[in-house]
Amino acid sequence: MDVNPDDLPDGLVVADADGAVVCFNAAAARLTGREPGEALGSPLPAVLPLEDLDGRRWWQLTDPYGGLAISNGHPERNLLLPGGHEVLVSARYVRARARGPVRRVVVTLRGTEARRRTERSHAELIATVAHELRSPLTSVKGFTATLLAKWERFTDDQKRLMLQTVDADAGRVTRLIAELLDISRIDSGRLEVRRQRLDIARAVRRHVGAHLAAGEPDSRFAVDIAADLPDLWADPDKIDQVLGNLLENAVRHGEGTVTIEVRSASSPRDPGTPGTPGGAGEPGGPGEPGEKATTVTVSDEGPGIPEESMSRVFTRFWRGSRRGGTGLGLYIVKGIVEAHGGVITVERAPVGGARFRFTLPVGAPAFLA
Structure with missing residues (x-):
């Protein structure tokens, strides 16, 4: 094939x-x-007419035709075109025979x-991590030093109050480290999914119960789970x-009733709400047509997300208009x-x-298929 x-991208x-x-x-x-x-x-x-970052003419420096006979090229590096336009350049010297x-x-x-x-994304991540770690570690260091010196x-x-504060801040650091590990695995495609039979209805009720135990009123939640x-x-x-x-986002940043709906879907392309823009019914959804799936919807009655921000909600560091948090959760x-083969x-x-x-495809193991 010619x-x-x-057609090459480079x-x-x-x-x-x-x-x-x-x-x-x-x-x-x-x-x-x-x-x-x-x-x-x-x-x-x-x-x-390439130059290196020190202003030296690149071809005179490397001399591919008259240089060392053992040289086979050079790996990718930053070089400059006229006007200071930076490009990444790699070269291969093809010889008919060794040293020829x-x-x-x-x-x-x-x-x-x-x-x-x-590079900007990595710099932002480092700055965010440094900022988020500084506050709890300062608190932990301050309280422990005070307790040791003046017990x-x-x-x-x-x-007890000081130790509770230290415990809470240590938990915050642990969660941040867990988020960073998750991001590393997601970016490298190494996020492992250990599938087990999951009672999604029970999981939803457990999370709602935790918010009720933390002081939220019963009227704050409406749970609708299909049979x-x-x-x-x-x-x-x-x-x-x-x-x-x-749920945390809906409770903290939303208003009114937080509604959680759990539905079955005849296929990941039919989440039970046909015609939803961008929903799992769109082409490119997970799994194959006809595969069973479960859809979970969480909605609130707050100010919502501006239309112009919808496309950035699931990107790193998106916080909308609110303050606090790392912006990594979504x-x-x-x-x-x-990673489960689903869509959100x-x-x-x-x-x-x-x-x-x-929407998650049921993901049944092969021996149950």
Whole structure:
């Protein structure tokens, strides 16, 4: 099968044994701003007048045709085109035999935008982690140092209060570390799902019960669970993370009644609410048509999410207009749902507020299929 160089996503420049350019694809033209017709037949240094970050001319420095006979090219590195335009460049020197003359120089070019975005994301993550760790660790250090230095001066009630604060802040640090580990696994595709038979109705009621025990009134929640739910095989701990995050967001940032609905679906493409924009009924949903699934919807009656922010809800560091938190929770929720082969969406609830819906294929083990 013939491959057209113009179909390649990266820039490709090939020079022959005399250093004349014989291939200059469309991506290379886009990155350099030079027309292919102008480049073909011209000397490689003239077509790609690259400099390193110290201002040295790259081809004079590396000398692919007259340099060391054992050199086979160079790995990807940042170089500069005229005007200071930065590109990622790698090169391969093709020889007919070991230590023989160079027959071709093959150069690939890539833009730096994707790497810059990754670097910014990593920098934001480090800054967020540093900020979130500083406050609880300062508290833990302060209270423990005070207790060690002045233990006899405090009453039992004062000691208990300080230790409770230390315990709460240590828990906050533990949760943050767990979030970071989840993000690492999600980004690398290594998030493990340990499927067990899961009673999703019981899990929902347990989370609601925890909020009631914490002081929320009964009237704050409306739970509607269908009677015909299929057996669901999922990772209980990870689905607990999903439910906990969605309910916590609805209680803390929403208003009015928080409604939790659990429904069966005839297939992941039919979540029981046909026609929902962006819902699991959209093409590209999990599983195969006809596979059973379970859909969980969590909605509130608060101000909701601005329309212009809907597309960013599940990205890292999204906090909307609210303050506090790492902004990582919904990113992790989406990663967990997708690791189960499911989908999660957000939209505006009919009575205002936000409505999150996630759909999980039943995920039955092969021996039960």
